[in-house]
Amino acid sequence: MVHPMPAEGKTIKVLIVDDQRTFGEALQLALAKEKDLRVVDVVTDGPAAVEAATEFKPDVVLMDAAMPGMSGIEATRRIKDADPDAQVLILSGYEDELLLARAVQAGAVGLLRKTEAVTNVADSVRLAHRGEPLHDEKEIEGALRRLRHRRERDATVEKLVGLAAQLDVRQRLHRGLERVDRLDHRTHPLDVALVLGAEDRPEDRGEHGVGSYLSTRLAPVRS
DSSP: OOOOOOSTTOOEEEEEEOSSHHHHHHHHHHHHTOTTEEEEEEEOSHHHHHHHHHHHOOSEEEEESOOSSSOHHHHHHHHHHHOTTOEEEEEESSOOHHHHHHHHHHTOSEEEEHHHHHHHHHHHHHHHHHTOOSSOHHHHHHHHHHHHHHHHHHHHHHHHHHHHHHHHHHHHHHHHHHHHHTSOTTSOHHHHHHHTTOOOOGGGSSTTSHHHHHHHHHSOOOO
16 A cells, blocks of 8 residues: 655654663664655653653654553653643553554554564554544544543452441451450450450550559459
């Protein structure tokens, strides 16, 4: 498929971001063959990508999704916040609907598998520069729907875990109070505290603390 070239004299500036420099340089070599494309920089992490985008104002950013530290998704979000006109294309070693959805939500124009990038990168860059979709609309809608369902499920699970933790605490307290009810009125307050699971806190080690109580309870009985 032949794509129209940019207006005469217009060169598309490309920033390449990949934590594997050899792969980034391979993309650079592939794009060097294209007269209408110019690589302005090759960087290997998210913060460097944000800095390079600010300095060079690239038209298109080829962004690795998985990088140590700042992810490609977060770097994309920051670049788009600073320059809404920059087009970002996420690179990934595998197809992932949820990754595609997160990329689109961050402002990227699409997702390109690294196995396809070297052969299709030039045409993909031109598409991204023109703002044309790299994915079918239904594919993106389906990915966004699945991401929304995943987040709703995760939120539900987190809520249930929190409720379960609260219930466990209440059950433990209830069992402790039941044991207290079985003690008679002469029971020392420390016995009640121990039943409820209270600890010997530093501030309780004074006149009425555990040490004082034990010394009293364990003192020999005088006749």
